[in-house]
Amino acid sequence: MASIVGHCALGATLGKLLLPERRYWPYWVLAAACAFLPDADVIGFKFHVAYASLWGHRGLSHSLLAAAVAATALTGGLHWRRPALMPPLGRLWLLLFLATASHGLLDAMTTGGEGVAFFSPLDTTRYFLGLRPIAVSPIGVKKFVGEWAARVLRSEVQWILLPCALLLVAQYSLRRLRTAPGSR
Secondary structure: OOOHHHHHHHHHHHHHHHOOOHHHHHHHHHHHHHHHHHHHHHHHHHOOOOOOOOOOOOOHHHOHHHHHHHHHHHHHHHOOOOOOOOOOHHHHHHHHHHHHHHHHHHHOOEOOOOOEOOOOOOOOOOEOOOOOOEOOOOOOHHHOOHHHHHHHHHHHHHHHHHHHHHHHHHHHHHHHHHHOOOOO
């Protein structure tokens, strides 16, 4: 898997890109949490759930269906917020879906593990992408130390954090150009 750093950075970046107004910053944080949410399945290791099972790591929780369910549940649960603080529900749902689904995408770009069951439960086949430049992160905080952690973070800086930063700079630059005097 990619580390919590890479997952959360991509989720927050998606939040800023899809809901750029500063008043929506809590949704950027929620998107970062959604981007990490599928790894809740690692609790299965404590209960001896096989890695390759439907309920195992990178199984159902990493699927597009799970991303849709999470986005729907969270959007539905948030609909009561004051309208001034709520983004459009369709855009919020899209953000939460993409943030949650991004987890599987990043994991499918790593150098290890058993692949991602994107289409679970209908198809439990585990997939990797053709491009797999992200060093796989160890499972567990205690193992995320030393050279392995440094290698993971270096690859995530190159393949996740830098592209996220470039997208945010591009968004900022485009907004500045649109609001500059004489730009209309």
